[in-house]
Structures are given as structure tokens and as C-alpha cells.
Amino acid sequence: MKLQSLILCTVLSISSLVAHHSFSAEFDAQKPVTLEGTVTRLEWANPHVYFYIEVKDASGAVTNWGCETGGPNSLIRSGWRRDAMKIGDKVIVKGYRARDNSTTCDARQVTLADGRKVFTGSSDDGGPKQ
Amino acid sequence: MVAALLPLSLVAQTKPAPRAANGKPDLSGFWKGPLLRTMFESSGGPQFTAAGKAAYEANLKSPNPEGLCLFAGIPRASISGVPFEIVQNPTRIAFLYELMTTWRSIPVDGRKHPDIRDIEPSYFGNGIGRWDGDTLVIDSIGFKEKLSWVDDDAHPHSDQMHVVERWRRPDWDHLEHEVTVEDPKFYTKSWTFRRVFTHMPPGQEVMEFACDENNVDRDKGHLGLGPHDPSKYSGVQ
Numbered sequence: 539m540k541l542q543s544l545i546l547c548t549v550l551s552i553s554s555l556v557a558h559h560s561f562s563a564e565f566d567a568q569k570p571v572t573l574e575g576t577v578t579r580l581e582w583a584n585p586h587v588y589f590y591i592e593v594k595d596a597s598g599a600v601t602n603w604g605c606e607t608g609g610p611n612s613l614i615r616s617g618w619r620r621d622a623m624k625i626g627d628k629v630i631v632k633g634y635r636a637r638d639n640s641t642t643c644d645a646r647q648v649t650l651a652d653g654r655k656v657f658t659g660s661s662d663d664g665g666p667k668q
Numbered sequence: 669m670v671a672a673l674l675p676l677s678l679v680a681q682t683k684p685a686p687r688a689a690n691g692k693p694d695l696s697g698f699w700k701g702p703l704l705r706t707m708f709e710s711s712g713g714p715q716f717t718a719a720g721k722a723a724y725e726a727n728l729k730s731p732n733p734e735g736l737c738l739f740a741g742i743p744r745a746s747i748s749g750v751p752f753e754i755v756q757n758p759t760r761i762a763f764l765y766e767l768m769t770t771w772r773s774i775p776v777d778g779r780k781h782p783d784i785r786d787i788e789p790s791y792f793g794n795g796i797g798r799w800d801g802d803t804l805v806i807d808s809i810g811f812k813e814k815l816s817w818v819d820d821d822a823h824p825h826s827d828q829m830h831v832v833e834r835w836r837r838p839d840w841d842h843l844e845h846e847v848t849v850e851d852p853k854f855y856t857k858s859w860t861f862r863r864v865f866t867h868m869p870p871g872q873e874v875m876e877f878a879c880d881e882n883n884v885d886r887d888k889g890h891l892g893l894g895p896h897d898p899s900k901y902s903g904v905q
Contacts, residue, residue, distance in 0.1 A: 564885055564890045564891060564892055581882055583881045583882035584877055584878050584879055584880075584881040584882065585737065585879045585880075585881070585882075585883055585885075586882075586885070588882070588884055604884075606884070606885070609877065611766065611875045611877060614875075615872070636890060637892060638890065640890075642890060
């Protein structure tokens with residue numbers, strides 16, 4: 539899908555779907571995170587899509603993060619397909635860390651391996667739009 | 669008239685509401701509206717009984733039942749922000765909620781509620797429909813009391829909840845929803861809220877949502893307790 543149409547679909551979908559739980563039930567809007575890493579696992583399933591990435595810090599240490607997005611229906615209506623993200627892809631995730639400080643995040647925007655930036659949050663879940 | 673409040677361009681573009689073969693308005697369609705967080709706004713806030721206040725405070729310390737993948741029931745399922753389809757025939761009207769792939773099928777044939785003792789309490793209750801002019805009125809009783817909130821803000825309901833919904837389609841693209849809830853066990857007075865749904869774009873259809881497929885948040889203990897604070901974030905209605 540071309541970038542322009544993906545963005546359009548994303549905008550159109552903003553008000554159409556909701557999480558099965560609210561953003562702040564699990565995540566903290568005061569803890570924004572930006573993660574660059576390699577996808578190691580993808581769980582394309584309800585109620586939220588989960589993907590896992592390995593993130594290397596400056597010293598080379600690797601941390602595994604698990605990030606959730608809206609459900610498959612929400613992502614499909616935003617222009618995603620289940621093969622949009624693959625194991626081994628390098629992605630950039632902008633999101634918010636879990637309240638419990640685990641390496642869990644709510645992904646609001648993902649830059650895919652091909653450079654596309656997509657909104658991935660659960661719309662209307664009360665969380666930040668970006 | 670809601671239509672009178674809509675932008676002129678929108679009114680000019682919309683089509684009249686369709687009618688069924690029996691002359692009644694046809695509410696069939698695939699409808700959406702944002703998550704409603706203002707259920708008590710027009711009624712001055714919830715007026716709890718002592719039992720209702722205790723139930724509310726317990727909910728504030730409990731996970732949102734929706735996060736546990738329990739059914740939203742009514743009135744919550746209709747205002748969850750997840751779209752739903754309406755399918756109508758002359759004697760029944762079915763609501764197909766994408767939220768957790770739940771449904772209710774309402775008879776519109778003049779019947780009355782069964783004796784309350786014969787109703788098994790449920791999340792969606794026992795609903796019966798009738799037409800009041802061009803407005804479909806659904807009257808529901810017989811609800812569960814535990815693990816069910818009326819909204820995303822932890823407001824409780826009891827097994828004595830009585831919900832009256834009034835549905836009206838002023839034009840092709842819009843569906844009005846006016847709901848009056850009374851629950852003398854948990855609230856000292858009834859309350860009413862309103863919502864207008866819009867039709868989903870052409871080509872969109874209701875999709876399966878098997879909530880318990882991979883509920884990582886629940887299974888790993890990530891879920892927090894109580895509702896979130898809508899005042900902290902933008903874009904929430």
C-alpha cells in the first residue's frame with residue numbers, strides 16, 4: 539500500500555475502534571520510549587497484536603521488549619496486513635512504557651522496515667495519539 | 669432534531685433513512701461512534717445509594733471486566749467505540765457487536781418480559797422491542813450484577829437495572845441512541861444519555877474479535893485497576 543493511502547486510512551480509522559482495555563490501565567503517558575530493534579516474534583492475535591524486539595544499547599547489551607498495538611481489526615482498518623512486519627525486520631517504535639516498569643510498551647507509532655510510519659495504538663483507548 | 673445541528677454540507681450529502689417493507693424505518697447497517705465517557709454528564713453525576721457507592725469503590729480497585737474479555741453487555745457494548753451491525757426483519761432486530769463478537773436478538777412482536785424469576789441474569793439482559801412512531805424502543809431487564817460496568821468509568825449496575833433505549837435513524841448516515849437507565853438498588857435516580865452513531869464507510873463489514881485468543885495483559889498481570897482518567901488525555905469523548 540502506498541504511503542499516502544496508508545496515512546489516509548490511518549486517519550479515517552482513528553475514531554472507529556477501541557482497545558479492550560484502556561491505555562492507562564497498563565501504560566504510563568509520562569514514560570515515553572523510543573526503541574530501535576529487530577523483530578524476534580509477532581503475535582497477530584486478539585485482543586491486541588504483540589510484537590517482540592531485541593534492542594541493543596550503546597554497550598551492546600541486548601534487551602527484549604514486548605510491545606502491544608491495537609487489535610488485528612484495528613490495524614487492518616488502518617491499512618496493515620498481517621505480513622506488514624516480519625521476523626528480522628528492523629523497526630523503530632514510539633510508545634509508552636508499562637506502569638510496572640517491565641520492558642513492555644504500548645506502541646503508538648511504528649516505523650516499518652520499508653520506512654512507512656503507521657499509527658498502531660488502540661484508537662479511543664484514552665492514550666496519546668502519538 | 670439532530671440533523672439540524674449537523675454541518676450543512678453533511679446534511680446536503682446524506683440520503684433519507686431507508687424503510688423496510690412493512691413501512692417501519694430500517695435501522696440495518698454498520699454503525700460506529702467514539703467511546704463515550706460522559707454517561708452521567710447531563711444528569712449531574714451518579715447519585716449512588718450506599719450499596720451503589722460500595723460497588724463503585726470496589727470497581728475502582730478491580731480490573732476492567734472488558735480487559736478480562738468479559739462481555740460488555742448493555743448499555744456499554746453500544747458505546748464502546750467498536751462498531752456494530754444491525755440486522756432487522758419485521759419481528760426481530762439483531763445487534764451484532766464486533767466487541768468480542770457478541771450479539772443480542774430483540775423480539776419486536778408485542779410480547780412482554782417473562783416473569784423476572786424466569787429470566788436468567790445476563791450481560792445483555794432480556795430485551796423486548798416495540799415501535800413508537802419511527803423510534804424503536806427496547807426495554808431490558810434481567811441483568812447480572814457482578815463483573816459488569818455500565819461504562820468505562822467503573823460505574824456499577826445491579827441486577828435491578830432497567831434500561832430503556834430509543835433508536836431513531838434521522839437519515840441514511842446517522843443513528844440516534846437515547847438511553848435511560850434506572851437501578852434503584854445502586855442509584856437514587858435514573859439518568860439519560862445520548863449518542864449519535866454514523867454509518868461505517870462502504871466496504872467495511874463487521875469482523876470477528878475473539879478477545880480471549882491471546883490476552884497477554886491479563887495472563888501476565890499487566891492490567892491495572894479501575895478506569896483511566898479521561899481528563900489527562902485528548903481525543904476522548
